[in-house]
Amino acid sequence: MTQLPIPVHVGTEPPQHWDDTEARQREFGEDAAPWLQRQRRPTIAKAIFDWAALGFEPRWVGFDTADCAVALQPSVYSGQGADEFNRFRQGAESRSETALAISTIGDLEDKPRGALFPHDDSVSIGQSYTRVSSRPIGKGARVRAAEDLGDADGQLALRMLSSNPAPRWRRLSLIGATLESYEGRVQHPAEGTLLPILETELGEPVVAAWISPDGVERRYVVPVETPWPLLLQWLQEKGLPEFVPNAMRRARRQLGTDQTLMTRRERDVRTALAELETDYVSRRRALERDLEEAQTMASTVREGLLYGTGKQLVAAVRTVLESAGIEVVDLDDELGGTKNADLLCTYAACVRLIEVKGVSGNAPERAYQDLVRHLREWEKLPGVTPVVGGALILGHQLRVAPQERSRQPYGRPEFLAAQTEPVVTTLDLFNAWREEDTEEVRRLLFVSATEEKAQPLTGDAQPVPTARQEDTEAGWRRWLRRG
Numbered sequence: 001m002t003q004l005p006i007p008v009h010v011g012t013e014p015p016q017h018w019d020d021t022e023a024r025q026r027e028f029g030e031d032a033a034p035w036l037q038r039q040r041r042p043t044i045a046k047a048i049f050d051w052a053a054l055g056f057e058p059r060w061v062g063f064d065t066a067d068c069a070v071a072l073q074p075s076v077y078s079g080q081g082a083d084e085f086n087r088f089r090q091g092a093e094s095r096s097e098t099a100l101a102i103s104t105i106g107d108l109e110d111k112p113r114g115a116l117f118p119h120d121d122s123v124s125i126g127q128s129y130t131r132v133s134s135r136p137i138g139k140g141a142r143v144r145a146a147e148d149l150g151d152a153d154g155q156l157a158l159r160m161l162s163s164n165p166a167p168r169w170r171r172l173s174l175i176g177a178t179l180e181s182y183e184g185r186v187q188h189p190a191e192g193t194l195l196p197i198l199e200t201e202l203g204e205p206v207v208a209a210w211i212s213p214d215g216v217e218r219r220y221v222v223p224v225e226t227p228w229p230l231l232l233q234w235l236q237e238k239g240l241p242e243f244v245p246n247a248m249r250r251a252r253r254q255l256g257t258d259q260t261l262m263t264r265r266e267r268d269v270r271t272a273l274a275e276l277e278t279d280y281v282s283r284r285r286a287l288e289r290d291l292e293e294a295q296t297m298a299s300t301v302r303e304g305l306l307y308g309t310g311k312q313l314v315a316a317v318r319t320v321l322e323s324a325g326i327e328v329v330d331l332d333d334e335l336g337g338t339k340n341a342d343l344l345c346t347y348a349a350c351v352r353l354i355e356v357k358g359v360s361g362n363a364p365e366r367a368y369q370d371l372v373r374h375l376r377e378w379e380k381l382p383g384v385t386p387v388v389g390g391a392l393i394l395g396h397q398l399r400v401a402p403q404e405r406s407r408q409p410y411g412r413p414e415f416l417a418a419q420t421e422p423v424v425t426t427l428d429l430f431n432a433w434r435e436e437d438t439e440e441v442r443r444l445l446f447v448s449a450t451e452e453k454a455q456p457l458t459g460d461a462q463p464v465p466t467a468r469q470e471d472t473e474a475g476w477r478r479w480l481r482r483g
Contacts, residue, residue, distance in 0.1 A: 004251045005057035009065040009088045011074040011081035012042045049229045066091035069247035071101040076126045098243045099217040105134045106224035129177035129188035132221050134170035141169050144288050145281050146196040152242040154281045157197050167225035171204040305430040306402050309358035314342050320433045324441035341374040353390035363396040363409035391445045395426035
């Protein structure tokens with residue numbers, strides 16, 4: 001059966017009007033009248049897609065719109081599409097159909113805004129004192145599908161999330177109107193309901209559907225950067241079949257999609273497909289929440305290990321070591337100041353002093369010398385736990401990207417020959433932590449430089465302390481009580 005094009009109202013003059021306007025702008029140049037210079041062809045009137053190939057018949061300003069199935073970028077201004085939009089709405093209401101509309105919002109030129117006018121654009125709603133206003137949010141903002149979306153709205157959310165490049169997101173809100181009259185200023189509250197389809201992590205809608213108080217109009221508000229072919233394909237495949245099914249029947253598009261005419265197998269497959277799409281949206285939302293939680297938990301440690309110094313680096317190192325099952329004591333807190341090394345770490349009855357340093361340039365040898373000095377002075381402190389050695393955790397070249405830093409902090413042969421305690425870079429510690437390799441984290445600290453070459457620590461092996469285990473544990477308990 002021959003399919004008919006679906007009539008849609010487009011709230012602007014036809015492309016021929018804009019061809020003539022642009023020709024006059026080129027002809028007169030700077031001598032053109034100001035109103036002529038300000039004219040800009042709307043995106044929807046550009047010859048960037050084939051209406052017929054998409055299955056639609058555009059009805060521009062000046063055309064009859066009573067039988068249109070949807071209104072695209074409708075206008076509320078007299079002589080510029082207001083009459084055509086009202087006629088479209090009346091036609092939908094007379095047929096007991098939803099007056100489906102799509103409006104774009106935002107400023108493509110991204111003009112600067114003053115403090116008194118923080119909104120970059122707004123969409124006026126006809127027959128109402130209501131506007132949908134937009135306010136840009138930062139670049140790179142993450143958005144997600146709202147919960148409990150229907151089939152069509154869920155598909156719109158999915159397609160917009162997959163759009164490349166992504167549009168610039170703006171948070172939407174409903175605002176009323178303030179009118180001046182002889183009786184003074186009259187404030188009209190916003191009317192209707194704004195249903196989120198895509199929202200920010202704070203629950204702010206960036207794509208939404210406005211439902212009129214009488215339930216007749218359902219208007220989608222999307223970013224101005226959204227491609228119109230994406231919206232038209234969604235209308236034909238999902239939007240119109242769900243909200244204006246009679247329009248699809250009039251265009252003879254529903255012989256294969258009308259459920260009252262489907263075979264059992266068609267219904268089963270269609271149901272399975274709808275469930276798959278719903279499950280995808282739900283799983284994506286859950287995974288986005290999991291990713292957000294994982295990034296929040298990891299960001300502090302990642303920032304501290306890769307770029308931190310002082311207390312920030314010490315705190316990140318402590319978090320990593322404790323995640324590997326190592327007991328950690330902050331010596332600055334226990335000793336009341338920087339009297340020795342930074343951390344005292346215990347694993348399998350083996351106790352080590354840990355010096356933590358972060359420097360912007362190359363690794364200084366004095367950082368290792370500080371560790372040796374702390375080990376020598378540790379034995380002189382009263383009532384402390386015996387240690388089997390120490391380790392230097394060193395973050396160096398912090399002004400260089402982590403991937404470009406030297407993997408070996410020290411290179412002088414005489415210094416390397418005299419080194420007896422392990423030196424661990426924060427990059428090595430970070431790589432073990434990001435892979436959740438707790439065995440590698442423990443191996444980095446509890447195997448000395450010479451032992452690491454001769455006897456690498458396996459999964460079942462334990463570090464061998466130089467002091468007797470029972471003496472070490474008893475001294476550790478006494479030291480904690482004293483602390």
